[in-house]
Amino acid sequence: xxxxxxxxxxxxxxLPIPQGVMxxxxxxxxxxxxxxxxxLFAVEGGLSPLTTTLVSLTNLTSAGQFAGVQxxxxxxxxxxxxxxxxxxxxxxxxxSLSLSQKIAPGTGLIQRLAISxxxxxxxxxxxxxxxxxxxxxxxxxxMTLPILGWIGGTLSGALTGGILPGSLRSALGISLYAMFVxxxxxxxxxxxxxxxxxxxxIVLSTLIAQLPVxxxxxxxxxxxxATLIASALxxxxxxxxHSEPPQSESNQGGGTDV
Amino acid sequence: xxxxYLLAAIATMAAVTYIPRALPLILVRGKIESHFVxxxxxxxxxxxxxxxxxxxxxxATDSPWSAGAGFLIAIVLGLRGKSLLTVAIGATAAVWLVExxxxxxxxxx
Numbered sequence: 236x237x238x239x240x241x242x243x244x245x246x247x248x249x250l251p252i253p254q255g256v257m258x259x260x261x262x263x264x265x266x267x268x269x270x271x272x273x274x275l276f277a278v279e280g281g282l283s284p285l286t287t288t289l290v291s292l293t294n295l296t297s298a299g300q301f302a303g304v305q306x307x308x309x310x311x312x313x314x315x316x317x318x319x320x321x322x323x324x325x326x327x328x329x330x331s332l333s334l335s336q337k338i339a340p341g342t343g344l345i346q347r348l349a350i351s352x353x354x355x356x357x358x359x360x361x362x363x364x365x366x367x368x369x370x371x372x373x374x375x376x377x378m379t380l381p382i383l384g385w386i387g388g389t390l391s392g393a394l395t396g397g398i399l400p401g402s403l404r405s406a407l408g409i410s411l412y413a414m415f416v417x418x419x420x421x422x423x424x425x426x427x428x429x430x431x432x433x434x435x436x437i438v439l440s441t442l443i444a445q446l447p448v449x450x451x452x453x454x455x456x457x458x459x460x461a462t463l464i465a466s467a468l469x470x471x472x473x474x475x476x477h478s479e480p481p482q483s484e485s486n487q488g489g490g491t492d493v
Numbered sequence: 494x495x496x497x498y499l500l501a502a503i504a505t506m507a508a509v510t511y512i513p514r515a516l517p518l519i520l521v522r523g524k525i526e527s528h529f530v531x532x533x534x535x536x537x538x539x540x541x542x543x544x545x546x547x548x549x550x551x552x553a554t555d556s557p558w559s560a561g562a563g564f565l566i567a568i569v570l571g572l573r574g575k576s577l578l579t580v581a582i583g584a585t586a587a588v589w590l591v592e593x594x595x596x597x598x599x600x601x602x
Binding site: 264296416 | 543563574
């Protein structure tokens with residue numbers, strides 16, 4: 236398999252590929268599959284392949300794009316599109332705020348503007364679990380394959396239609412969620428407060444998703460409220476002593492287990 | 494739909510996606526001193542990833558059963574500290590296998 240060969244080369248330092256690019260590889264692969272589905276979806280709804288790719292290039296987000304394009308199909312007013320996508324994307328403010336504490340000191344405005352473009356759920360997850368401060372070089376390397384995967388997958392899905400077998404597409408649908416699980420589980424095992432926060436977040440998000448009372452909160456609010464309440468409870472019940480950034484024990488993108 | 498509406502809609506979506514990403518990173522320089530806020534921010538990644546995963550993961554594949562199997566494999570591999578790629582491949586394989594098994598079962602029922 237080509238992938239194994241590439242990882243082998245990097246492990247032997249035969250190729251000077253930045254660590255960030257390697258860390259971004261699983262994200263890029265997952266994004267290809269998800270954005271492939273987005274490409275199919277948007278073209279079936281009447282957008283041209285070029286327009287569909289433009290959406291992925293300028294938005295670089297999953298839930299917001301799916302929701303926004305659905306509203307476009309329904310010819311909804313711009314205000315409504317703005318409000319809905321803003322709500323879905325508000326969680327990025329929490330992620331960006333959390334990253335602001337980990338960005339290397341001295342990172343300039345232009346660099347911060349560039350990094351901001353690529354803050355996705357998965358890029359954030361990998362970045363925040365790094366043991367060191369985040370340099371612009373690391374962040375841009377980390378984003379490279381996810382961005383290419385997202386745009387390439389969209390274009391492929393828009394152009395080729397249903398070439399990817401349905402069973403494979405369905406199976407790949409879980410890959411990004413599996414990465415989230417991989418990031419939080421090692422700390423879940425080690426830290427009781429983190430286990431508590433994770434449990435509260437899951438219970439809240441499931442309640443909001445399932446109970447009819449919370450129907451109006453679904454979509455954007457679900458994740459934001461669950462995160463705000465669970466993290467605030469965690470900070471109140473178990474203030475962090477050293478305030479070290481969370482670190483995942485897993486060997487991200489190193490490929491030693493492949 | 495008109496090209497003007499389409500481009501305006503895409504630009505609107507892009508703006509409300511980029512601004513939440515950029516604002517805190519531009520405005521918040523240096524370390525936040527508040528002990529509560531720092532503790533809060535320590536927990537945010539876990540809370541946000543957990544609430545994005547559950548319950549959405551059960552709708553990520555063709556059947557909640559295959560998604561459940563993938564979720565279980567991801568938890569087991571994650572607890573063992575496996576790499577992101579390994580966990581992603583393991584969960585994807587579990588989903589695929591369960592869906593093939595379900596397909597065979599349906600033929601016999």
